[in-house]
Amino acid sequence: MIYAADAVLPITSPPIREGAVLTREGRIISVGERDTLIARNPSEEIRDFKDAILMPGLVNLHGHVECASFGSLAEPTPFLQWLGRIIKAGRNMNRDDWLRAARKGVKRYLEAGITCTADITRTGVGLQAMAEAGMPALIYFEVVGVDDRVLIEAVVDLLEKIKSGESIAEASGLRLGVSPHSIYTLSSSALKMCSEISSEYELPLSIHLAETQAEVELVRDGSGPLASAIRGRLRLEVIKQGGSGKTPAGFLDGFDLIRDSLITAHGVWLSDEDIALLKNKGASVAICPTSNELLGVGEAPINRFIDHGLGFGIGTDSLASNPELDLFLEVRKARALLAKQIGLKTNLLPLPSKKLVEMITVDAASMLGLNDQLGSIESSKRADLIAIDYDGTGSSVDLYNYLVESASKLSISHTILGGDIVYSRHK
Ligand SMILES: [Zn+2]
CATH class of the missing domain: 3.20.20.140 (Metal-dependent hydrolases)
Incomplete structure (x- = not known):
């Protein structure tokens, strides 16, 4: 599955505008630009969250x-x-x-x-x-x-x-x-x-x-x-x-x-x-x-x-x-x-x-001694991700500032645990 969003925040590497995360069997395979990841994996199913920041749970x-x-x-x-x-x-x-x-x-x-x-x-x-x-x-x-x-x-x-x-x-x-x-x-x-x-x-x-x-x-x-x-x-x-x-x-x-x-x-x-x-x-x-x-x-x-x-x-x-x-x-x-x-x-x-x-x-x-498994979006870590509402106004907005100043649990639209969507606000 490819999960895509307006912005991907891997935490341990710089934010990616128009980014995506490729997951398989509950793990992260790779993270990068949406277009590149889709072109390299043409048969992969895509879930595009669009107006969202995708970040680790x-x-x-x-x-x-x-x-x-x-x-x-x-x-x-x-x-x-x-x-x-x-x-x-x-x-x-x-x-x-x-x-x-x-x-x-x-x-x-x-x-x-x-x-x-x-x-x-x-x-x-x-x-x-x-x-x-x-x-x-x-x-x-x-x-x-x-x-x-x-x-x-x-x-x-x-x-x-x-x-x-x-x-x-x-x-x-x-x-x-x-x-x-x-x-x-x-x-x-x-x-x-x-x-x-x-x-x-x-x-x-x-x-x-x-x-x-x-x-x-x-x-x-x-x-x-x-x-x-x-x-x-x-x-x-x-x-x-x-x-x-x-x-x-x-x-x-x-x-x-x-x-x-x-x-x-x-x-x-x-x-x-x-x-x-x-x-x-x-x-x-x-x-x-x-x-x-x-x-x-x-x-x-x-x-x-x-x-x-x-x-x-x-x-x-x-x-x-x-x-x-x-x-x-x-x-x-x-x-x-x-x-x-x-x-x-x-x-x-x-x-x-x-x-x-x-x-x-x-x-x-x-x-917690679990950073080899989770906490950032990196290949081989668990595919535990969240999608957060993001209107994308001005691509110059610092995503970290945006999260600290504007995000709350109410802005979480999806929670992905082990590669599967386990919570969707719209349901
Ligand atoms: Zn207590």
Whole structure:
């Protein structure tokens, strides 16, 4: 199949006006000018999107598809109250309910042009939903709400999930990982267990870190609103001992959890010391602007990430704290945050439009260890593409600026996964 459009944006090579992509058996064979590609492959079927930009599908650095049925919780709510609501909402769900939610989450991703994600799944259904959809992902099995009273069961459960997940992942081209949920929902032994199992099985890690100021307080002093809310539910040493005197990243480092495979989510309250530690150990941050805004937890210090050279990317988080799941919107929010933090105009920022678009494509793919497979339009990579409305006014318009300033999930007309159109807005 030849997919053609007014403009093709391969990301890792210059944009092609009147471009096309030749795909076969789910892979990209070649990319180039429309006329040349058609002339060289005269018998190939052609799908011409015309007024569109054709680019690689978007890559989300942090999400939870199994939480897609919690959309009613996505309204401005203080974090602790929201946390209580989400725990309550999940209590009566059985596996079928979770799976239905995960399938809905995948559908919403494809409608939003997201064709690859880092997915955190407590129940394991995230893996099944991605495998069914043929959507590449890094699936992290989540460990949450574990203290020493239930540690053995948690170890057995995690090992079983890894064991049964390996064959599905291999058959579906998915990667597996481990996600200790957070410092405030796991005892020290549980954090240590996650660290050891991820080393033993060579699985990458992800954790929610420094999302709220209350988390910083809990880790440092063992007190504050989050500590009060957790105390009656879980037995955590850090609370019992009146805090560790450390920052969240410093505390985590005591369990050897800060390493180059680690993607921390949120990072709103990371100190300079934390940022330097993450950078030195090769870890990175997935910022989630809409989720942070909705739950009123603060804003990620993007300017300081850049100053320290810390790698970071963008995640949507789940429908429970982000009703949009729109990575273009997140990009615009990240740019606005940075402009506010450093007081510069957007056209002077150290994050130009090209870099922002790379962040939600090839850079994110690279952080997930999947950049040999996806994230750009290059021969032999997966044919995961999106077509975005583009009126083509003035061929001098910079396509990266156009995307960052004007695109949204609503401008996505088609999503192509493994060479097939899996979403068409006109249907
Ligand atoms: Zn999350």
